[in-house]
Amino acid sequence: MTKIAIENPLEAYAVRLGDDALVLGHRLSEWSSNAPFLEEDLALSNVALDFLGRARMFYSYAGELRKDGTTEDHYAYQRDCREYTNLLIYELPRGDFAFTMARQFMLDVFNLAFLARLQKSTDSSLAAIAGKAVKESTYHLRRSSDWIMRLGGGTEESLRRLQDAVDELWGFTPEMFTMDELESDLLAEGVAVDRTALHDSWDSQVRSTLEAAGVTIPDASWQVDGGRRGLHTEHLGHLLSELQFVQRAYPGLEW
Amino acid sequence: MAASQTIALMPAEQYAVEQARRESAHPELWELLDAVKDPEIPVLSIWELGILRGLKVEGDEVVVIITPTYSGCPAMDAVAEDIVSALSAAGYTRSRIEMQWAPAWSTSWMSPEGREKLRNYGIAPPGEQALCCPHCNSPEVELVSEFGSTACKALYRCQSCLEPFDYFKNL
Numbered sequence: 001m002t003k004i005a006i007e008n009p010l011e012a013y014a015v016r017l018g019d020d021a022l023v024l025g026h027r028l029s030e031w032s033s034n035a036p037f038l039e040e041d042l043a044l045s046n047v048a049l050d051f052l053g054r055a056r057m058f059y060s061y062a063g064e065l066r067k068d069g070t071t072e073d074h075y076a077y078q079r080d081c082r083e084y085t086n087l088l089i090y091e092l093p094r095g096d097f098a099f100t101m102a103r104q105f106m107l108d109v110f111n112l113a114f115l116a117r118l119q120k121s122t123d124s125s126l127a128a129i130a131g132k133a134v135k136e137s138t139y140h141l142r143r144s145s146d147w148i149m150r151l152g153g154g155t156e157e158s159l160r161r162l163q164d165a166v167d168e169l170w171g172f173t174p175e176m177f178t179m180d181e182l183e184s185d186l187l188a189e190g191v192a193v194d195r196t197a198l199h200d201s202w203d204s205q206v207r208s209t210l211e212a213a214g215v216t217i218p219d220a221s222w223q224v225d226g227g228r229r230g231l232h233t234e235h236l237g238h239l240l241s242e243l244q245f246v247q248r249a250y251p252g253l254e255w
Numbered sequence: 256m257a258a259s260q261t262i263a264l265m266p267a268e269q270y271a272v273e274q275a276r277r278e279s280a281h282p283e284l285w286e287l288l289d290a291v292k293d294p295e296i297p298v299l300s301i302w303e304l305g306i307l308r309g310l311k312v313e314g315d316e317v318v319v320i321i322t323p324t325y326s327g328c329p330a331m332d333a334v335a336e337d338i339v340s341a342l343s344a345a346g347y348t349r350s351r352i353e354m355q356w357a358p359a360w361s362t363s364w365m366s367p368e369g370r371e372k373l374r375n376y377g378i379a380p381p382g383e384q385a386l387c388c389p390h391c392n393s394p395e396v397e398l399v400s401e402f403g404s405t406a407c408k409a410l411y412r413c414q415s416c417l418e419p420f421d422y423f424k425n426l
Contacts, residue, residue: 025327039400039410046327046402053327057356128357132326135359135426136406143401 018058019086025051077247082230089172098161108141122190152213175225305364388413
């Protein structure tokens with residue numbers, strides 16, 4: 001496996017956004033043929049495809065910036081855990097259905113606001129990708145917020161599972177609003193999105209939906225981060241071992 | 256167009272593409288590509304669906320510009336292959352596909368004829384004021400799933416004739 005150094009900040013930014021999308025797309029695709037019922041199976045698989053498509057756009061753009069023939073496949077298949085820079089919340093195992101939908105809801109609210117701002121990026125390629133993706137996120141959010149209400153208002157068990165999911169996820173959410181040096185520099189150029197500015201409206205929207213669903217918002221007494229620095233949970237390695245298996249067993253295979 | 260006819264509002268970016276086709280120096284290539292259908296909705300050509308955004312000839316190479324409906328649409332690879340083979344069969348052996356992301360595809364680019372073809376095929380077209388069953392035209396319909404057989408469709412059921420049907424979502 002040839003390692004490539006990512007030194008261009010713009011490439012690194014595109015790869016981050018691609019990593020987020022790919023890892024979530026993979027988690028969602030794990031529901032294919034495993035969802036609670038057929039319609040949900042189709043829906044989750046389709047949402048997974050949207051994220052996979054985003055990953056391809058971000059990775060392809062990153063590869064173009066290098067001008068050395070690096071393709072989307074390189075980023076997806078030839079990097080190890082420590083080179084992946086997705087946020088931790090994206091890589092957590094899919095859990096039960098309530099966990100998958102609670103995470104999806106939190107990310108959909110975030111992504112809709114994030115992409116709306118990325119559409120105004122001074123980088124026209126990132127803006128174009130965001131313009132494509134923001135329309136899809138509108139649909140995703142409508143569906144995931146609907147599920148939050150149904151799980152919350154369903155049975156004691158569905159509410160309990162939803163509550164457990166929110167408790168487990170809450171400490172992973174601050175990382176979404178954290179800026180590091182790379183993103184701050186790109187923000188100064190008008191390329192990146194200011195994540196910190198997205199927090200308050202995310203917080204109030206997520207709280208109001210969860211509370212309407214009967215969920216108690218946890219005390220944010222703990223939080224973890226590290227994804228952007230390549231410091232991941234143990235789960236990412238297992239995910240990659242499945243996602244990358246064929247390319248590792250048969251390097252460069254095409255069909 | 257006569258003054259008495261209804262003029263459908265068309266988005267500016269769609270008007271630009273249609274004008275480019277009208278003024279193209281290669282009308283035969285556009286017509287050739289009318290034969291390329293969407294693999295999931297074989298009654299619609301890629302032109303009628305709004306996937307085909309432009310074409311140009313560079314030396315002896317034909318460059319075809321397309322845009323995906325949804326970013327993860329798995330049909331795009333098949334569409335690209337179909338374009339290349341349609342051109343190749345007509346003697347244009349050198350061709351290339353360019354993928355365009357912006358402006359993002361919109362159902363508002365679909366022609367009135369395209370919408371009618373969709374309805375006749377059993378898919379409720381996008382952007383109608385009231386969503387009606389494509390089989391019996393009843394407005395009494397219910398949503399079954401936000402996603403149907405593909406990302407671009409939602410699954411509905413008609414409460415009058417009880418038939419399930421796909422609805423091509425507005426995007």
